[in-house]
Amino acid sequence: MADKQDDSTIFNKYQNYIDSPEKQRALYRRTLIIVVLSQIFGGAGLAAGITVGALLAQDMLGTDSFSGVPTALFTLGSAGAALLVGRLSQSYGRRFGLAAGFLAGGIGAIGVVIAAITNNIFLLFISLLIYGSGSATNLQARYAGTDLASPKQRATAISIAMVSTTFGAVAGPNLVDVMGRFAIKLGVPALSGPFILAAATYILAGLVLLILLRPDPLIVAEAIADEKRKNKKVHLDSNTNSLAFNKRGIVAAATLMVLTQLVMVAIMTMTPVHMGKHGHGLSDVGMIIGFHVGAMYLPSLLTGVLVDRIGRLYMAIASGVTLLAAGVLAAMAPGESMTLLTLALILLGLGWNFGLISGTAILVDSTNPANRAKTQGTVDVMVALSGATGGVLSGVVVANSSYATLSIAGGILSLLLIPVFIWSSSKRVKLQA
Structure with a gap:
């Protein structure tokens, strides 16, 4: 992985984790805290946008015949992003893969706001597709807490991430009216308000992971596994x-x-x-x-x-x-x-x-x-x-x-x-x- 190859100092830090089960446990607990924080933001971004996605499409198109399109685009974008985030995480670590996914979701939300302001249907659909990256990343973040968990801790780590998503998912829809009024004050369509919130929270989730998820739990887990295989001479x-x-x-x-x-x-x-x-x-x-x-x-x-x-x-x-x-x-x-x-x-x-x-x-x-x-x-x-x-x-x-x-x-x-x-x-x- 790039981090390990580019910086020998980072390798030494990994070696410290390899040699110290206590440091491994401390990093596991720290990773869970960071994942929880990112999931709260991510949950808010996901729920806020989905709540009014169909309504925004209906309002811009002037018909409800295509009101199901936003959900289809979220899903399609989510599927594609899940594959990309997984591959990025494998190559460069959870920090880079998850941060990229959340930041892409934030960019998609910004695109939806611009589409609403300019009444551009094509931009709306493209932006909704990109916005789906946030949904996929929010789901994949549950894996980050398991990288350094023991087999008896893995399901608990997953559950902590899922519960933390609930906080954001509940808060997001309840802020729809507030964000609608905020959007009107800015002079933009009310239905774009929740996507302003989604953009902010997705970008915050990405920055939390990008800045705080160091050292990367997946890279450390791979280094530990490599060391175990070398010691046991097992390939x-x-x-x-x-x-x-x-x-x-x-x-x-x-x-x-x-x-x-x-x-x-x-x-x-x-x-x-x-x-x-x-x-x-x-x-x-x-x-x-x-x-x-x-x-x-x-x-x-x-x-x-x-x-x-x-x-x-x-x-x-x-x-x-x-x-x-x-x-x-x-x-x-x-x-x-x-x-x-x-x-x-x-x-x-x-x-x-x-x-x-x-x-x-x-x-x-x-x-x-x-x-x-x-x-x-x-x-x-x-x-x-x-x-x-x-x-x-x-x-x-x-x-x-x-x-x-x-x-x-x-x-x-x-x-x-x-x-x-x-x-x-x-x-x-x-x-x-």
Whole structure:
């Protein structure tokens, strides 16, 4: 990596970390604090913009026919950025990769503001695509806390990052009105206000990582792993059994995160439509989605502890079972029942939470520092695209059948996680890094 090659002083600092488990633990704790701070800013940037993206497009186009375009562009931009951020992180470290992703998201948000001022639709769409970089980076930042974590700390580290995102994600939408009024005072369209906030918070998140994330946890983790291999005279490419298990773990982790994302997005997307057909207003929809989002993130600390203590496999199975329960309950609940629909959406968010945290932990377990960030970026691309697929297919299924059919199908699909994890856990080989 560039940092290690260009500066022998930096190499000496890495050597100090290699020789001192205490310094490794201190750097792990410091990294978590920095990640938490960046995630709070990043969460605000993500939520503030998404809240009004469709409204801004509708206002500029004068029609609601293309109001879904912003979400599609966020997703596409997120998928592309996940791959780029992963590769940049692998080559130059987490600090550079994550900072570049957040700063790109901030630039995209600035582009949206300029597009709103100039009423330039083409610039709006391009800027929204770039803005999606912030979303991908916000998700990938959860990996940074795991680089120096022990196997028994990894899920907890992931959960801390996810909980910290919640603070920003809750604050962002609540500042929409404030930022709208601020935008009007500046003489720009009100709907561009949240993107002013997004630009500021994404850039702050990027600067926090760029300035404070030193030494880089991924580079230090790779240096430690290299030293261990040298001492043991073990080369990664000579252990075919370990590689075979690694591949199984990567497949299992990817399957878990892709399926949980697809099922969650599909049912969540059509729930407001289903509620509207049964006479529920926007306040009811907002309340249920609020409970759903809370269930996605707030249980993370407990989930992380459970994943570390009782095991990845059990929590992965719990994810499938919980999603099945959510699908069955959503299908059986009367459309007029706020209580049962709310419970179904809470279970849906909880199942997603179990799946993302356990899947992320499995992915970290199944990689080593030499290929970890690149692999994580590739898997996050699939996760982003699965969410887009779930959103598109959900409308098709409901249009040709019913919300109940969609919910049951999603629940049954989630059960595929069980045989995948039984397969992946057989012939388990202990990882070396």
